[in-house]
Amino acid sequence: MSELITNIGELMTQDRGHGTRRNAAVVLEGERIAWIGDAVHAPAADTVTDAQGRAVLPGWVDSHSHLIFAGDRTAEFEARMAGESYSAGGIAVSVNATRAAGDYELTRLALGRVAEAVSQGTTYLETKTGYGLDVEHEARSARIAAGVADEVTYLGAHLVPAGSDPDEYTEMVCGTMLEAVRPYVKWADVFCETGAFTPEQSRRVLTACRDAGLGLRVHGNQLGPGAGVELAVEFGAASVDHVNFLTDSDVDLLARSWSGWDAGRGTGERGTVATVLPACDLSTRQPLAPARKLLDAGVQLAIASNCNPGTSYTSSVAFCVTTAVLQMQLSVHEAVRAATWGGALALYRESGVDEDGRRAVGSIAVGHRADLHMLKAPSATHLAYRPGIPLTHAVWRAGVRAV
Numbered sequence: 001m002s003e004l005i006t007n008i009g010e011l012m013t014q015d016r017g018h019g020t021r022r023n024a025a026v027v028l029e030g031e032r033i034a035w036i037g038d039a040v041h042a043p044a045a046d047t048v049t050d051a052q053g054r055a056v057l058p059g060w061v062d063s064h065s066h067l068i069f070a071g072d073r074t075a076e077f078e079a080r081m082a083g084e085s086y087s088a089g090g091i092a093v094s095v096n097a098t099r100a101a102g103d104y105e106l107t108r109l110a111l112g113r114v115a116e117a118v119s120q121g122t123t124y125l126e127t128k129t130g131y132g133l134d135v136e137h138e139a140r141s142a143r144i145a146a147g148v149a150d151e152v153t154y155l156g157a158h159l160v161p162a163g164s165d166p167d168e169y170t171e172m173v174c175g176t177m178l179e180a181v182r183p184y185v186k187w188a189d190v191f192c193e194t195g196a197f198t199p200e201q202s203r204r205v206l207t208a209c210r211d212a213g214l215g216l217r218v219h220g221n222q223l224g225p226g227a228g229v230e231l232a233v234e235f236g237a238a239s240v241d242h243v244n245f246l247t248d249s250d251v252d253l254l255a256r257s258w259s260g261w262d263a264g265r266g267t268g269e270r271g272t273v274a275t276v277l278p279a280c281d282l283s284t285r286q287p288l289a290p291a292r293k294l295l296d297a298g299v300q301l302a303i304a305s306n307c308n309p310g311t312s313y314t315s316s317v318a319f320c321v322t323t324a325v326l327q328m329q330l331s332v333h334e335a336v337r338a339a340t341w342g343g344a345l346a347l348y349r350e351s352g353v354d355e356d357g358r359r360a361v362g363s364i365a366v367g368h369r370a371d372l373h374m375l376k377a378p379s380a381t382h383l384a385y386r387p388g389i390p391l392t393h394a395v396w397r398a399g400v401r402a403v
């Protein structure tokens with residue numbers, strides 16, 4: 001089956017040429033993009049969708065979320081809005097509620113959150129464990145995550161549970177817990193921060209997970225300056241996320257991590273993506289991550305929702321993009337790029353043409369996965385120009401109309 005989407009007012013492809021086309025058309029064939037060109041030259045297809053001048057972007061690639069949880073942390077949020085500051089300790093509230101929930105309930109909650117994300121234009125999504133924090137519940141979270149998300153990250157190193165010895169717990173994260181989650185996960189993450197895991201404990205987790213064949217990610221430099229970025233770059237992590245408190249040397253390390261990479265061709269040695277989480281920064285009243293400075297220094301940037309019950313209870317990547325433009329001084333093109341192609345880069349999914357099951361996501365090009373987001377607006381600029389207005393008109397995920 002093929003579908004022609006025509007009369008696209010603005011097609012923001014975010015492909016290597018960064019092309020934005022006017023009066024464009026796209027043909028989808030099965031799960032792939034088969035043709036892109038001017039609407040006047042569009043070929044015939046089995047079905048036709050008239051965009052009536054609306055804008056089309058790649059679907060959002062949300063490279064950082066924590067969707068496997070039960071319970072509610074409204075009280076903590078209210079206390080924060082009354083002046084308290086965020087601390088990692090709140091994670092324990094979600095751990096208790098998550099452990100108490102049955103499998104069916106936890107799955108239902110996670111699926112609801114994925115559906116909410118898709119309804120707002122997300123077509124590819126990573127999610128993490130991290131609210132189980134014992135072998136049984138981390139393995140269960142990983143299994144449920146594998147059934148609802150495109151990419152799963154093991155975050156046993158989210159918090160040392162109350163009553164556990166930090167070094168013994170870290171050993172379990174690197175041993176029996178890692179073994180139990182291994183069949184379900186592709187990535188591992190560590191919350192390297194005061195109140196969570198020390199640099200030395202983080203190093204042990206990253207080493208064990210790398211040796212187990214997992215790709216690496218780091219929660220770093222969220223609540224204060226620290227070793228997160230240094231460790232992420234040293235271990236060749238795919239991304240370091242949050243990055244609110246960076247020294248010049250952190251920015252330089254991140255930029256230099258990309259020096260062996262040919263951005264035009266997308267070849268060479270990859271570095272570490274800096275993932276900024278604007279909704280989290282607002283919701284914790286933290287200083288915004290220096291996205292402008294990172295881009296200017298040559299760092300590859302992603303924007304993600306960080307949807308979780310503590311610091312960022314939103315799955316709206318559009319909201320994050322809006323904030324990045326209005327508050328972080330990014331252009332609309334840069335912000336959309338970071339939330340599509342940048343997210344794919346952070347998940348090693350930005351390239352791959354017509355490889356079965358591994359088509360690129362996050363950009364619109366022939367042979368890439370047909371993940372499209374049509375706005376109720378003639379241009380992507382409206383995402384920032386009309387903040388807070390739900391602008392998703394239609395969504396295709398792997399060629400299937402999802403919204």
Ligand SMILES: N=CN[C@@H](CCC(=O)O)C(=O)O
Nearest residue numbers: 090091191219308309310311
């Ligand atoms: N910072 C660590 N983890 C989450 C928050 C988890 C929570 O508070 O429940 C984050 O990415 O912000």
Ligand SMILES: [Zn+2]
Nearest residue numbers: 064066219306
């Ligand atoms: Zn997170």
